[in-house]
Amino acid sequence: PKKISTMVLYMADEGEWDDLWGGGLEVSLPKDPAKRYNHMNRKLPYEDMDIVKTYNYRPNQAIICVKTHNSWHQVSPIKGDGNGPMRRTLTINFETN
Secondary structure, eight states: OOEEEEEEEEOOOTTOOOGGGOOOEEEEEESSGGGOOOTTOOOOOGGGEEEEEEEOOOTTOEEEEEOOTTOOEEEOOOOSOSOSOOOOEEEEEEEOO
Protein backbone atom coordinates (compact mmCIF):
# COMPACT_ATOMS: atom_id res chain seq x y z
CA PRO A 1 0.00 0.00 0.00
CA LYS A 2 2.98 2.39 0.30
CA LYS A 3 3.91 2.16 -3.38
CA ILE A 4 2.91 5.15 -5.52
CA SER A 5 4.45 4.12 -8.84
CA THR A 6 7.19 2.09 -10.51
CA MET A 7 9.46 3.42 -13.26
CA VAL A 8 11.35 0.96 -15.48
CA LEU A 9 14.20 2.36 -17.58
CA TYR A 10 15.38 0.22 -20.49
CA MET A 11 19.13 0.43 -20.99
CA ALA A 12 19.85 -1.29 -24.31
CA ASP A 13 21.94 -0.14 -27.23
CA GLU A 14 20.24 0.42 -30.58
CA GLY A 15 19.78 -2.89 -32.41
CA GLU A 16 20.94 -4.94 -29.41
CA TRP A 17 17.58 -6.59 -28.61
CA ASP A 18 15.27 -8.67 -30.82
CA ASP A 19 11.53 -8.57 -29.98
CA LEU A 20 11.39 -12.31 -30.69
CA TRP A 21 13.35 -12.80 -27.46
CA GLY A 22 10.46 -11.41 -25.35
CA GLY A 23 11.34 -9.33 -22.30
CA GLY A 24 8.71 -6.63 -22.89
CA LEU A 25 6.70 -5.08 -20.08
CA GLU A 26 3.14 -6.39 -20.17
CA VAL A 27 0.10 -4.69 -18.71
CA SER A 28 -2.07 -7.59 -17.62
CA LEU A 29 -5.14 -8.69 -15.66
CA PRO A 30 -5.83 -11.93 -13.80
CA LYS A 31 -7.97 -14.39 -15.77
CA ASP A 32 -10.04 -14.86 -12.61
CA PRO A 33 -11.99 -11.58 -12.05
CA ALA A 34 -12.14 -12.32 -8.31
CA LYS A 35 -8.34 -11.81 -8.13
CA ARG A 36 -8.16 -8.47 -9.97
CA TYR A 37 -8.24 -6.23 -6.88
CA ASN A 38 -4.63 -6.01 -5.71
CA HIS A 39 -4.04 -3.29 -3.15
CA MET A 40 -1.37 -5.31 -1.28
CA ASN A 41 0.95 -6.17 -4.24
CA ARG A 42 -0.02 -9.83 -4.35
CA LYS A 43 1.81 -11.92 -7.00
CA LEU A 44 0.16 -14.39 -9.35
CA PRO A 45 1.73 -16.96 -11.70
CA TYR A 46 2.35 -15.77 -15.26
CA GLU A 47 -0.05 -18.35 -16.70
CA ASP A 48 -2.92 -16.95 -14.56
CA MET A 49 -2.76 -13.60 -16.37
CA ASP A 50 -4.25 -12.19 -19.59
CA ILE A 51 -2.06 -9.70 -21.47
CA VAL A 52 -3.75 -6.36 -22.19
CA LYS A 53 -0.79 -4.58 -23.87
CA THR A 54 2.92 -5.24 -24.36
CA TYR A 55 5.56 -2.51 -24.39
CA ASN A 56 8.55 -4.01 -26.20
CA TYR A 57 12.05 -3.58 -24.82
CA ARG A 58 13.42 -0.48 -26.60
CA PRO A 59 16.65 1.50 -26.13
CA ASN A 60 16.40 4.50 -23.80
CA GLN A 61 12.69 4.00 -23.10
CA ALA A 62 11.08 4.50 -19.70
CA ILE A 63 7.71 3.22 -18.57
CA ILE A 64 5.89 4.42 -15.46
CA CYS A 65 3.22 2.24 -13.85
CA VAL A 66 1.07 4.18 -11.41
CA LYS A 67 -0.03 2.02 -8.48
CA THR A 68 -3.76 1.38 -8.39
CA HIS A 69 -5.86 -1.52 -7.15
CA ASN A 70 -5.61 -3.16 -10.59
CA SER A 71 -2.29 -1.98 -12.05
CA TRP A 72 -0.98 -5.46 -12.81
CA HIS A 73 2.20 -5.64 -14.89
CA GLN A 74 4.86 -8.24 -15.60
CA VAL A 75 7.81 -9.03 -17.88
CA SER A 76 7.19 -11.49 -20.69
CA PRO A 77 9.35 -14.63 -20.54
CA ILE A 78 12.73 -14.18 -22.20
CA LYS A 79 13.50 -16.72 -24.94
CA GLY A 80 16.88 -17.54 -26.36
CA ASP A 81 19.93 -19.68 -25.88
CA GLY A 82 21.42 -17.61 -23.07
CA ASN A 83 24.30 -16.35 -25.21
CA GLY A 84 22.67 -13.09 -26.33
CA PRO A 85 22.78 -9.72 -24.59
CA MET A 86 21.30 -9.23 -21.15
CA ARG A 87 17.98 -7.41 -20.68
CA ARG A 88 19.31 -4.42 -18.74
CA THR A 89 16.86 -2.26 -16.83
CA LEU A 90 16.80 0.05 -13.87
CA THR A 91 13.62 -0.20 -11.78
CA ILE A 92 12.73 2.62 -9.38
CA ASN A 93 9.81 2.31 -6.97
CA PHE A 94 8.32 5.50 -5.54
CA GLU A 95 6.75 5.08 -2.10
CA THR A 96 5.16 7.18 0.62
CA ASN A 97 6.90 7.37 3.98
